[in-house]
Each structure stands twice: as structure tokens, then as C-alpha cells.
Amino acid sequence: MLVSAKEMLEKAVAGHYAVGQFNINNLEWTKAILTAAEETKSPVILGVSEGAGKYMTGFKTVQDMVAAMVDEMGITVPVATHLDHGSYDGCKKCIEAGFTSIMFDGSKYPIEENVAKTKELIEICREKGMSLEAEVGAIGGEEDGVVGQGECADPNECKMIADLGVDMLAAGIGNIHGKYPENWAGLSFETLDAIQKLTGDMPLVLHGGTGIPDDMIKKAIDLGVAKINVNTECQLVFADATRKYIEAGKDLEGKGFDPRKLLKPGYEAIIDKVKEKMELFGSVGKA
Ligand SMILES: [Zn+2]
Secondary structure (H helix, E strand, C coil), rough: CEEECHHHHHHHHHCCCCCEEEEEECHHHHHHHHHHHHHCCCCCEEEHHHHHHCCCCCCHHHHHHHHHHHHHHCCCCCCCEEEEEEEEHHHHHHHHCCEEEEEEECCCCCCCHHHHHHHHHHHHHHHHHCCEEECCCCEEEHHHCCCCCEECCCCCHHHHHCCCCCCCCECCCCCCCCCCCCCCCCCCCHHHHHHHHCCCCCCEEEECCCCCCCCHHHHHHHHEEEEEEEEEEHHHHHHHHHHHHHHHCHHHHCCEEEEHHHHHHHHHHHHHHHHHHHHHHHHCCCC
């Protein structure tokens, strides 16, 4: 069933596990992630970036596709449709399209403007029963030329944004989007601990889940991380499985060129990867 992310994350904080946000790009991606969630009885958050929303012709298409799939597939676990790193305008569009959750990434605005816009969006979300994620500081990525260490958020600023009434908070703790550089210094548990102590039961969000060692993920969950974003890792396994299929010449055998066959190995690879992550995050059986 389609729900906001609020309740599933409150349960995750109380139960000391994390719910995965897996980003979707098309029908196969969505079907694979919903299948993995249902088979493992895990709550799940489907992340949609503004780029992916555009790619799928708009947020309404995405929302209606997910809603129809949840219905047609008989999905019983809680599912949230969540805008990932939304702009102010993107948030408005997703609210209109019927998303159940949004992330407002106001990190490019001066703090006063970030606060004002966040407050306005919180109000709309409350009214509509949606959840809202805010970001403090900026979480970099390889495209930003980040090397060594990602940014760390100011715990006091985290507390200030948490107190506005957001439902989940993303804060930089040395994490980075995309693949991690060789010389990455790891997560700053000191920062995470300081943020958690000030924000209490606020579900904390870890972006850039791809390539963080499993023991660091587990420690982060122990310290209050209740939502972990995974995107690149599903893209990598999808591409790898598709490459193997083509390099083995399978598209040239019989009707191997049929897209339903051509995309199947990648689709199955996503199911396996998502299940593996749900196991690691501890969300299996928690739906
Ligand atoms: Zn992110």
C-alpha cells in the first residue's frame, strides 16, 4: 500500500533498523524493487530524482505507474513515493502529482530562505499526510570533484531544522554520492553521534549508500540512521548483467532481442541487490 514515509521511519528508529530508499528509472526498476520488498516483507521507499521524473515524462506518470503497480501486483508492504533532492518547484509538482513523500534540498539557499521554504512545504505536507525530508549542509558527489572526505553538517544547524517539524533529516557525515574515491576517509561517526544526541528520535538519512562498507552501515544504523539511499549500486548491477547477456551473444539467439528477455537479467540483478541491502539494513520482515 502507498503511504508516507513517516510511520515506517518512526518504527525503524524504534526497532534499530533502516528502510532503504531505492531510486527508480523505469518500469523494470520499479517492478524489481517492489518485488524484492514484497518477497522480503520490507517497507520500501521509491526514490525519484528530478531527472528520472523528467525521463519518465513527468511525476504524474511515475506516481500513477507506481500506484497501479502496487495494486496490480497485490503489494501489501508499505511503499512511499519520494522525490529525491527536490527543488522548490519540483516539490510543488510532486505534491500535485500525489507523491506520498518529498525531499526538499534547500542546501543551495541561504539558511533563512531554506528555513522559510522548508516551513511552507512542511505545512502543505501535514495537510496532505505526506512526509518531508530536509537536508542540512550539502552532500557532494564525484561530479562535484569531491576527494577524500565529504562534508560534515553542523549539529546545531541540524537541530534547528529538525525542530521545524520535518519527518526525516539528511545530514552530511562524510558521505558522498556515486562511487567513493580510493582515499575516502570514511563516515564521521563523531558528527553522526553529535547530531543524534541533539535531534533525539528524528530519523536520520544516509545518502550515497553505494560503496560504504557494511560494518560502517551497521554502525550508522546503531547511531540513529533510519533511511539509507541506494541508487548507483542498482545501476551498476543492471549494466553488468545486461553487458553479460549481450557479450554472451544471447540477444542473437532465437528471440533473445525481445526487450522482455534483454532486460530480464538486469531486472533480476536489481531484485537480488535490493534484497541483499534490505537484509543488511535489517528491514526484512518489518513490514
Ligand atoms: Zn542524495
